[in-house]
Amino acid sequence: xxxxxxxxxxxxxxxxxxxxxxxxxxxxxxxxxxxxxxxxxxxxxxxxxxxxxxxxxxxxxxxxxxxxxxxxxxxxxxxxxxxxxxxxxxxxxxxxxxxxxxxxxxxxxxxxxxxxxxxxxxxxxxxxxxxxxxxxxxxxxxxxxxxxxxxxxxxxxxxxxxxxxxxxxxxxxxxxxxxxxxxxxxxxxxxxxxxxxxxxxxxxxxxxxxxxxxxxxxxxxxxxxxxxxxxxxxxxxxxxxxxxxxxxxxxxxxxxxxxxxxxxxxxxxxxxxxxxxxxxxxxxxxxxxxxxxxxxxxxxxxxxxxxxxxxxxxxxxxxxxxxxxxxxxxxxxxxxxxxxxxxxxxxxxxxxxxxxxxxxxxxxxxxxxxxxxxxxxxxxxxxxxxxxxxxxxxxxxxxxxxxxxxxxxxxxxxxxxxxxxxxxxxxxxxxxxxxxxxxxxxxxxxxxxxxxxxxxxxxxxxxxxxxxxxxxxxxxxxxxxxxxxxxxxxxxxxxxxxxxxxxxxxxxxxxxxxxxxxxxxxx
Numbered sequence: 001x002x003x004x005x006x007x008x009x010x011x012x013x014x015x016x017x018x019x020x021x022x023x024x025x026x027x028x029x030x031x032x033x034x035x036x037x038x039x040x041x042x043x044x045x046x047x048x049x050x051x052x053x054x055x056x057x058x059x060x061x062x063x064x065x066x067x068x069x070x071x072x073x074x075x076x077x078x079x080x081x082x083x084x085x086x087x088x089x090x091x092x093x094x095x096x097x098x099x100x101x102x103x104x105x106x107x108x109x110x111x112x113x114x115x116x117x118x119x120x121x122x123x124x125x126x127x128x129x130x131x132x133x134x135x136x137x138x139x140x141x142x143x144x145x146x147x148x149x150x151x152x153x154x155x156x157x158x159x160x161x162x163x164x165x166x167x168x169x170x171x172x173x174x175x176x177x178x179x180x181x182x183x184x185x186x187x188x189x190x191x192x193x194x195x196x197x198x199x200x201x202x203x204x205x206x207x208x209x210x211x212x213x214x215x216x217x218x219x220x221x222x223x224x225x226x227x228x229x230x231x232x233x234x235x236x237x238x239x240x241x242x243x244x245x246x247x248x249x250x251x252x253x254x255x256x257x258x259x260x261x262x263x264x265x266x267x268x269x270x271x272x273x274x275x276x277x278x279x280x281x282x283x284x285x286x287x288x289x290x291x292x293x294x295x296x297x298x299x300x301x302x303x304x305x306x307x308x309x310x311x312x313x314x315x316x317x318x319x320x321x322x323x324x325x326x327x328x329x330x331x332x333x334x335x336x337x338x339x340x341x342x343x344x345x346x347x348x349x350x351x352x353x354x355x356x357x358x359x360x361x362x363x364x365x366x367x368x369x370x371x372x373x374x375x376x377x378x379x380x381x382x383x384x385x386x387x388x389x390x391x392x393x394x395x396x397x398x399x400x401x402x403x404x405x406x407x408x409x410x411x412x413x414x415x416x417x418x419x420x421x422x423x424x425x426x427x428x429x430x431x432x433x434x435x436x437x438x439x440x441x442x443x444x445x446x447x448x449x450x451x452x453x454x455x456x457x458x459x460x461x462x463x464x465x466x467x468x469x470x471x472x473x474x475x476x477x478x479x480x481x482x483x484x485x486x487x488x489x490x491x492x493x494x495x496x497x498x499x500x501x502x503x504x505x506x507x508x509x510x511x512x513x514x515x516x517x518x519x520x521x522x523x
């Protein structure tokens with residue numbers, strides 16, 4: 001009886017079917033197949049697949065919801081249908097859709113693979129901050145930590161050499177308005193990962209937290225005169241010893257710190273493996289690099305301007321986002337961003353997609369870092385063209401290397417081309433868009449200006465590159481103000497100019513998750 005019902009839904013999915021009716025049919029079919037995947041046959045699978053592969057209804061505003069239902073219906077068959085022929089067909093067709101569709105059909109086809117569940121024993125996250133933090137004097141802390149040389153502030157962190165080979169000591173101080181919970185989580189994750197960082201023979205110099213009576217968060221007394229002004233009034237801080245490579249990045253644009261091609265390949269591949277290995281255990285880094293749709297509106301947006309790649313929005317200041325990635329020569333860092341996530345749900349798939357998108361962006365930024373001054377607009381206000389800095393063959397090699405390493409870390413096995421990754425096409429699109437600074441402007445809306453005090457407003461304009469005399473001559477709250485803050489990927493309040501990077505990241509995420517969930521049935 002349910003088989004007949006499923007067949008009736010499928011046969012109604014003709015190209016002439018009105019969108020809302022097609023959506024309800026597929027939604028009902030998906031619900032039925034998730035409960036009783038044995039109802040599926042190849043006719044049903046192909047009826048759903050046709051909507052995806054033809055990208056039928058793409059002109060409809062809500063087409064993404066329909067494609068999501070199609071993908072989850074096919075995934076339910078691929079994962080649960082007892083007929084191996086039907087199951088295999090559903091999986092192969094979904095892989096084909098993920099590899100060849102565009103925009104919303106692409107990420108939802110990949111998302112159907114990305115929500116396949118797999119069983120792991122999830123670790124318990126660290127306990128929350130108790131609220132208690134012991135106090136310590138600045139001089140006492142430095143003495144106990146056996147530092148040598150004077151501390152140098154970089155943002156809110158003070159960094160100095162420590163006794164021993166290739167060791168540094170860093171003190172990370174809470175900013176105004178921040179919660180000490182983040183510092184506490186970072187220290188506790190450090191403690192846990194230090195015990196595992198030598199696994200698999202892969203270099204990961206995990207920082208070692210400094211503790212006082214078992215507490216990783218403490219209050220500082222007697223800060224030096226050159227400490228930043230924007231620090232929390234209670235002077236909450238945490239500290240750690242790390243390898244001297246800790247603050248060296250794969251895409252470093254400092255002339256004496258730049259990585260060669262071989263060094264970058266090794267660093268990026270190793271960190272891709274580490275990100276994948278942790279994610280495969282359900283420990284997901286939710287910010288390999290800080291991605292924003294819109295920084296200038298962050299204070300009044302409920303999402304704080306944070307980027308949600310599945311919406312295909314414009315990516316704010318992509319080179320700035322890549323400047324200090326949360327991975328480097330010594331391994332991963334900023335563990336306050338680690339979250340325990342259960343596979344088989346959209347947030348897990350979205351997070352893995354963000355990993356791949358972050359990796360691709362940092363790879364692109366490495367080429368630009370060879371001549372960091374070649375950026376923005378020229379003397380005639382024309383976009384700088386830096387495409388000559390990119391080596392397409394090497395770019396393809398490093399993208400493939402990072403994917404292979406992430407896949408290995410995540411699944412525990414080698415990738416055998418179970419899906420066509422289309423890397424040459426991706427790389428060419430990335431070079432054409434990342435190599436020319438076409439999108440340089442954004443606007444500070446009047447409503448955003450109203451949220452700032454006058455002095456904050458002027459400082460923000462200057463921070464965004466405006467000359468001080470002009471910043472102090474502008475009348476606040478009168479009109480939207482254009483700011484030259486790029487390069488961005490896309491125009492202000494528009495869509496991303498490089499959708500291919502999102503489609504590929506979604507496909508890569510779906511591929512890794514499906515391989516882990518399906519085991520020997522994958523490929």
